[in-house]
Every structure is written in C-alpha cells, then in structure tokens.
Amino acid sequence: MADTKREIERKYEGPPAGGDAPLPDLTDVPGVSRVIDKGVAELDATYYDTADQRLATAFLTLRRRTGGDDAGWHLKLPVSEGVRDEIRAPLSDTVPEELTALVRSRIREAELVPVVRLLSARDISHLVDASGTLLAEVSVDRVRAERLSGGAGSTEWTEIEVELADDGDPAFLDKVEKKLRKAGLKRSASASKLAKALDDTAPRKSAHPEKAEKAEKAEKAERAERAEKAGKAEKGGKAGATDKVADASKATATAAKPGPPESAPHTAGDHVLAYVRTQRDAIVELDPAVRRDVPDSVHRMRVATRRLRSTFRSYGKIFDRTVTDPIGVELKWLAAELGVDRDQEVLTEHLTATLDELPSDLVSGPVQARVSAWSGARRSGSRQRLIAVLDGKRYLDLLTALDTLVAGPPLLEAAAKKPEKVISKAVRKDFKKVAGLVGEALELPPGSERDLTMHDARKKAKRTRYAAEAATPALGKPAADLVKSMKSLQTLLGDHQDSVMVRGALRELATEAHEAGENAFTYGVLYGRQEQRAAAVEAALPGEWEPIEDKGAV
Numbered sequence: 001m002a003d004t005k006r007e008i009e010r011k012y013e014g015p016p017a018g019g020d021a022p023l024p025d026l027t028d029v030p031g032v033s034r035v036i037d038k039g040v041a042e043l044d045a046t047y048y049d050t051a052d053q054r055l056a057t058a059f060l061t062l063r064r065r066t067g068g069d070d071a072g073w074h075l076k077l078p079v080s081e082g083v084r085d086e087i088r089a090p091l092s093d094t095v096p097e098e099l100t101a102l103v104r105s106r107i108r109e110a111e112l113v114p115v116v117r118l119l120s121a122r123d124i125s126h127l128v129d130a131s132g133t134l135l136a137e138v139s140v141d142r143v144r145a146e147r148l149s150g151g152a153g154s155t156e157w158t159e160i161e162v163e164l165a166d167d168g169d170p171a172f173l174d175k176v177e178k179k180l181r182k183a184g185l186k187r188s189a190s191a192s193k194l195a196k197a198l199d200d201t202a203p204r205k206s207a208h209p210e211k212a213e214k215a216e217k218a219e220k221a222e223r224a225e226r227a228e229k230a231g232k233a234e235k236g237g238k239a240g241a242t243d244k245v246a247d248a249s250k251a252t253a254t255a256a257k258p259g260p261p262e263s264a265p266h267t268a269g270d271h272v273l274a275y276v277r278t279q280r281d282a283i284v285e286l287d288p289a290v291r292r293d294v295p296d297s298v299h300r301m302r303v304a305t306r307r308l309r310s311t312f313r314s315y316g317k318i319f320d321r322t323v324t325d326p327i328g329v330e331l332k333w334l335a336a337e338l339g340v341d342r343d344q345e346v347l348t349e350h351l352t353a354t355l356d357e358l359p360s361d362l363v364s365g366p367v368q369a370r371v372s373a374w375s376g377a378r379r380s381g382s383r384q385r386l387i388a389v390l391d392g393k394r395y396l397d398l399l400t401a402l403d404t405l406v407a408g409p410p411l412l413e414a415a416a417k418k419p420e421k422v423i424s425k426a427v428r429k430d431f432k433k434v435a436g437l438v439g440e441a442l443e444l445p446p447g448s449e450r451d452l453t454m455h456d457a458r459k460k461a462k463r464t465r466y467a468a469e470a471a472t473p474a475l476g477k478p479a480a481d482l483v484k485s486m487k488s489l490q491t492l493l494g495d496h497q498d499s500v501m502v503r504g505a506l507r508e509l510a511t512e513a514h515e516a517g518e519n520a521f522t523y524g525v526l527y528g529r530q531e532q533r534a535a536a537v538e539a540a541l542p543g544e545w546e547p548i549e550d551k552g553a554v
Contacts, residue, residue, distance in 0.1 A: 002085075003088050004086065004087050004088070005085070005086045005088065005166075006079075006083070006084075006086075006166075006290070006514045006545070007076070007083070007084045007086045007087055007163065008082060008083050008163070008164040008168070008170055008173070009162060009163040009164065010160075010161070010162050010163055010173055010176075010177060010187065011159055011161050011187065011188035011190075011192075012158070012159060012160040012161075012162075012180055012185040012186060012187055012188055013157075013159060013160075013185065013186055013187070013189070014140065014157070014158030014159050014160055014185070021257070022252075023125070023140065023160065023183070024179055024180065024182070024183040026125075026127055026138065026176065026179060028179060029127065029176050029179050030175050031129055031135060031172065031175065032127045032129065032135060033128060033129050033130040034127075034128050035125050035126070035127055035128075035138075036125065036126040037061070037124075037125055038124040038125060038126055038137075038184075039123075039124065040121055040122065040123050040124070041067055041068045041069075041122045042067045042119075042120075042121060042122075042264050043066070043067040043068050043118070043119070043120040043122055044065065044066045044067055044117070044118075044119055044122075045062050045063045045064065045065035045066075045093055045118045045120070046065075046114050046116070046117050046148070047061060047062065047063045047114070047115055047116045047117075047118070047120075047194050047197075048062045048063065048095060048112045048113065048114055048115065049062065049109040049112065049113070049115045050106075050107050050111065050112065050113070051110070051111075051113060051149065051150060052110075053150065053198065054106045054107055054108070054110065055103060055106055056115075056194065056195065058076070058106055058285075059078045059079070059191060059192075060076065060077060060103060060106065061074075061075070061076045061078075061192060061194050062074070062075050062095070062099060062103065062112070063118075063194075064091070064095075066091070066520075067139060068122070069215040070088065071091055071160065072088055072089055072090050072091045072224050072533055073086055073089040073090070073091065073092065073096050073099055074086055074087070075087040075088075075089075075099045075102055075103065075169070075274070076192075077288060078363070080111070082173075087099060087102060087292075090115055092236060095112050096153050099355075100112065101291055101387075101390075101391065102288040102291055102292070103288070103289075104287070104390070104391065104396070105284045105285075105287035105288070105390075105399060106284065108396050108399065108400060111397065113148075113149055114148045114149065115147070115148055115149050115150055115198070116145055116146065116147060116148060116194060116197045116198065116201070117145070117146045117148055118143055118144070118145050118146075118193055118194075118197060119143070119144045119145075119146075120141045120142065120143045120144075120193075121141070121142045122139045122140070122141050123139060123140040123141075123142075123311060124137060124138075125137070125138045125139070125513070126138075127176070131365040133165075134165040135164075135165055135168060135172055136162055136163060136164050136165055136168065136172060136173070136220055137162070137163045137165070137175060138160065138161070138162050138263075139160070139161045140158065140159075140160055140163060141158065141159050141160070141193075142158050143156065143158070143193060143197075143311060144156045144158055145193070145196075145197035145201065147197070147201035150202075150203075151198070151201045151202050151203050152201065152203070153198075153201050154201065155197060155200035155201055157196065157200075158184060159188055159193070159539075160180070162176050162177075162180075163258050179519070180496055183210070183533035187507050196446075223350065245364055246259065247535060259321060264281075265473065265474075267415060267416050267417065267418070268318055268414060268415055268417050268418065268419040268421075268422035268423050268474070269409070269414075269415025269417075269418065269422060270419075271413045271419050271470065271471070271473055271474045272311060272315045272318050272319075272415075272423070273406070273409050273411075274407075274473070275307075275311060275469065275470035276308060276311055276312075276405075276406065277406050278307075279304045279307045279308045280308065280402045280403070281303045282300070282301070282304040283301055283305060283359045283399070283402070284307075284399065286301040286304065287390060289301075289388060290338075290386070290390065291387060292434050293383070296385070296406070298338055298342050298345070299342050299345075301338055301457055302335050302339060302342055305331045305334050305335040305338065306331075306335050306462065306466070307469070309328045309331040309332055309335070309464045310462065310463040310466040310467065311466060311467070311470055312325070312327065312328050312331075313328065313463065314426050314427070314429075314430055314463060314464075314466070315423075315426050315467070315468075315470070315520060317412060317414040317422060317425075317426065318411065318412060318414055318415045318422065318426075318428075319409065319410055319411065319412065319415075320346070320410035320411070320412055322410075323405065324405070324410065325408055327401050327402065327405065329396070330394070330397075330398045330401070331398070333396060334389070334395065334502060337385070337389045338386065340382040340385060340386065343501070344375065344378050345503060346498065346501070347375070347502060347505050349373075349374040350498055350501075350502045351371050351375070351502060351505060351506075351526075352371065354502070354526055354529060354530070355367060355368060355371065355522075355526065358522070358525065358526070360524060362521075362525050363522050364519040364521045364522050365513065365518040365519040365520075365521075365522065366489065366518065367513075367522045367523070370509060370512065370513060370518070370525075371509065374505075374508075374509060374512070378454065384386065391429040394544035419474035419475070420474065420475065423470070423471045423474055423475060424475060424553075424554045426467060426471075427464065427467045427468055427471050427479065427482065427553055427554050428459065428553040428554065430463055430464040430467050430553075431464050431482070431552070431553035433460045433463075433464075433551075434457060434460045434461050434464050434489075437453060437454075437456050437457035437460055438457050438489075438541070438545050438549075440453050441453040441454045441457055441541070442541065442545075443543060444537060446534075447537065450538070451496070451497075451500050451534075453495050454469060454493055454496050454497070454538075454541075455493070455496075455500070457489075457493055458489075458490055458493035458494055458496075458497055461489045461490040461493060462486070462490055463488045464486050464553075465482075465483055465485070465487055465490060467554070468480075468482040468483045468486065469483055471554065478554040479554050481551075483547045485551070488544065488548075489544060489545065489548060492537055492540060492541065492544050493537075493541075495533070495537050496534050496537040496538065499530045499531075499533045499537070500533040500534065502526075502530050503527055504529045504530070506523050506526050506530065507523075507527070509523055510523035510524065510527075
C-alpha cells in the first residue's frame with residue numbers, strides 16, 4: 001500500500017565531486033540548538049521514465065531506491081516550487097501498479113524503462129531545537145550518475161539538500177538559506193538530481209551548436225512552464241465513439257494547419273487555442289489527484305472537460321467541427337463519468353447541511369444513519385467506476401486525441417482574423433441563447449417545465465462564461481465583466497438545480513425508510529424546505545437577470 005509524504009526542500013550547489021563541501025556552523029541559525037551528526041547513508045536509486053522522457057518533461061520522478069531509512073519505490077509529484085508530494089510503495093522488482101496508475105495520463109501505453117542510476121553518499125545532519133524537536137534535515141550528497149538509456153556516460157557532483165521536518169514552518173528554510181548564502185553556497189540550477197543527471201548525460205550534437213543550445217533552452221522553458229502549472233496543482237459509452245475520436249486524431253494530424261505559437265497570441269485562433277491548451281493540461285495534471293481522491297480534484301477535472309467541450313462548440317467558426325465534434329462527444333462522456341462522483345458529493349453535502357439545520361424535535365428515526373449509509377454505498381461504487389474509467393482505453397484515446405489536436409489544430413479561415421471581431425461575435429451568440437432561456441423560464445409557472453428550462457439556462461450560462469474566459473486575454477474588461485455576470489447567474493441557477501436534485505434524493509430516501517418500517521416524517525420536512533429554497537431562487541431571478549440583460553454581452 002502506497003503512502004504520501006509532503007516534501008518541502010531546497011537544494012544548493014556544492015564544489016566538484018571529490019572536493020570538500022563544508023557546511024557553516026548551523027547552530028547560529030535562529031531556533032537551532034544543536035546539529036546532530038546522523039552519519040553517512042549509501043543510496044542506490046534507479047530512475048524510470050518513458051523513452052521520450054515524458055515524466056521528466058512534466059517534472060515527475062519515479063525511482064526504486066535502496067539504502068537509507070526509506071528504501072522502496074518513490075513517485076514525486078510537483079506541488080509548487082520546492083514542494084513535492086512523495087508517494088511511497090514497498091520495495092519490489094517491478095514498478096508497482098499503484099504508482100504506474102498515477103502517471104498513466106502522462107505515459108499512456110508507453111513502457112517505463114530505467115533511464116538513470118544515481119549512487120549517493122549522503123552525509124546527514126539533523127537541526128533540532130532546545131527541546132530536541134527536529135526542525136530540518138541537512139545532507140551533503142556526493143552523487144555519481146550513470147545514464148542507462150537515451151544517452152551515455154556518467155557525471156559526478158556534490159550538492160547540499162535542506163528538507164523541512166514534517167509540519168515545520170517553511171519560513172525556517174529562509175533562515176537556513178541566509179546562513180548558507182553567507183557561506184558562499186547558491187541554489188542548485190537543476191530542479192532535481194534526475195534533471196541534472198539527464199542534462200549532463202544527454203546526447204550532444206556538435207554540428208550546429210547554436211541550434212542545440214536554442215533547443216535546450218526551449219526544452220527547459222517548457223519544463224519550467226509545466227512545473228508552474230502543476231503547482232497550481234492530482235470504459236463505456238456509445239458504440240463507435242472511440243473510433244470517431246481516433247479518426248479525428250488522424251484527420252487533425254494529417255490535414256490541419258500548423259498550430260500557432262504558444263507565446264504572444266495575436267489571431268482569434270491563437271487566443272482560443274491557448275485556452276484549449278490550458279484545459280488539456282489541467283485534465284492531464286489533475287489525473288493523479290483524482291486517483292488519490294484529493295479534495296475538489298474530481299470537480300476541477302470535470303470543469304476542465306466542460307470548458308473544452310464548450311469552447312469547441314462556442315468557437316465552431318475557428319475550429320473544424322468535423323474534427324472537434326467527435327472529441328466533444330468523448331468529453332461529454334468523461335464529464336458524465338466524473339459527475340457520478342461529484343454529484344454524489346454535492347448531494348451528500350446538501351443533505352447533511354440541511355439535516356444539521358433541522359431542530360432535533362423534527363428529526364424522527366435514524367435519518368442521519370440512513371443518509372450516511374445511502375451516500376457511502378453510492379460513493380464507494382462511483383469511486384471504483386471512476387478509477388476503471390481512468391484506466392480504460394477510451395479515456396487514454398481521448399487524451400491522445402487532445403494532444404494531437406493541440407499539436408496540429410484544425411483551424412478554419414476565421415482563425416487567422418483579428419480576435420476582436422471573431423471572438424466577440426461567438427460570445428454574443430452564446431449570450432443571446434442564455435437570454436432566451438431565462439426569459440422563457442420567467443414566463444413559465446413553477447413546476448417541472450420551469451425547472452428544466454432553468455437548468456438549461458444554467459448550462460448555457462456556463463458555456464457563455466467559458467467562452468468569455470477564453471476571450472478575456474483578447475477583449476479585456478468587457479469579457480472579464482461578462483465572466484463575473486455569468487458566474488453569478490450560474491450560481492443562482494445552480495442553487496435551484498441543487499434543490500431539484502436534493503428533492504429527488506429525499507424521495508428515494510423516504511421510500512427506503514418507509515419500506516424499512518421507519519418514520520418518513522423528517523424527509524417530508526426536508527423536502528418542504530427544499531421547495532422553499534427553489535421558490536426563493538425563482539423570486540430572486542428577475543432582479544439578478546435584469547442588470548445583466550441591460551448591460552449585454554461584449
């Protein structure tokens with residue numbers, strides 16, 4: 001069974017291997033009472049990656065290490081600069097399946113192979129306070145790296161690593177760094193030992209050194225960008241849908257125009273493609289968080305899929321829909337699968353909150369226990385189903401189709417035009433649909449038909465919001481204001497839809513309670529309160545909508 005450790009550390013460059021790497025007297029660091037020598041540990045680590053280094057490109061590291069007090073398999077996922085989550089699994093001869101699953105969105109069907117072996121002599125010291133509590137571990141690592149695949153040769157270096165103790169104050173690392181810098185030490189230029197080993201042993205092309213240097217800088221810039229995004233950071237359906245996505249991928253790869261550059265977008269296509277790329281990256285980067293059941297990760301991944309699908313639909317004049325529509329079908333499928341889990345979370349939260357607000361004299365029977373059991377049964381089943389989806393070929397094919405689309409976007413003629421005209425027209429078209437549905441809902445009497453129309457208006461408000469998000473870099477404040485307006489409207493209509501869903505759950509719970517011979521009175525009380533909640537939203541809708549309608553779209 002894998003466990004997780006939050007790792008907060010900083011690395012500093014030492015002198016060349018074989019030289020001395022003296023540390024200053026760290027007892028002078030504020031808060032440090034003693035520096036305890038813990039001896040030297042001999043570490044032997046083999047790092048695994050795909051042949052084209054997909055993990056390294058995303059700043060992920062996967063290794064098998066012996067020696068020290070944490071021998072085993074370690075997968076490190078970036079959280080922010082200097083912060084990583086280390087997922088650990090027991091020592092074994094092959095990569096543990098639980099760790100392979102956490103990198104599946106990166107590696108897809110590719111094989112994980114040994115790429116680098118690191119042999120380290122780690123001289124360890126503990127910094128402790130007056131009570132003997134560990135503040136940080138400081139190690140001087142003398143490293144020898146041997147390239148196992150994708151390159152050749154070996155390299156050696158010395159570095160100093162300072163790792164904060166569990167639950168320690170990150171500000172303490174600043175105090176240690178101040179002392180180290182005064183001693184002449186500087187931060188490591190490499191993000192990790194693996195990154196340095198790969199850079200130092202990578203194949204070099206001497207025929208055009210200036211091109212090689214430019215390519216290397218571009219690769220490092222891409223890695224840095226992906227690391228930053230990561231910090232802002234864890235089979236079924238209709239027959240033939242996967243084949244359509246595969247066909248769309250081939251069409252995109254062979255017939256689409258070259259994609260615009262990632263920096264400095266100028267055309268309408270540039271701007272929308274940048275938004276598409278961001279959502280694609282979010283899905284891939286959130287995959288391990290969803291598998292680990294990190295709070296809110298399912299919701300965030302679902303939102304990214306919806307943003308993508310909405311963008312393809314809103315900007316049909318920019319992207320060739322014969323390519324994007326089949327991908328949109330798969331995105332809708334994925335959002336639905338993610339929604340099984342998310343909708344259950346939302347329902348449980350609302351049911352629990354509503355029940356907690358109820359006076360005790362209105363609670364008859366084991367209501368809380370039944371709600372918990374009902375929710376737990378559905379939650380367990382949906383989690384198992386979701387993991388199966390993420391491990392399935394259909395999902396991996398979708399990720400590949402998105403990669404192919406971003407690499408060779410199927411841009412239409414309008415994509416080359418200035419964004420002010422093309423993008424604003426698409427946003428106005430979406431806004432008009434929202435206006436029509438809200439107007440229709442306001443004219444309908446309370447009931448199921450109004451409920452459905454308000455739900456449709458909410459979905460269109462989301463789509464308009466996402467279209468405006470993509471438009472904001474190009475159109476500025478008007479688009480940003482529309483994002484806020486649509487988010488506010490979406491929230492209000494979402495409260496109404498939540499009440500509809502909760503009432504459906506209460507009917508189901510009341511039926512189960514009645515069949516078990518329990519008093520169903522409380523479920524009726526809760527149902528009535530949800531009806532009042534929906535009525536309050538319907539009464540507030542005209543006041544919410546009128547200023548939005550008066551202002552209009554971009």
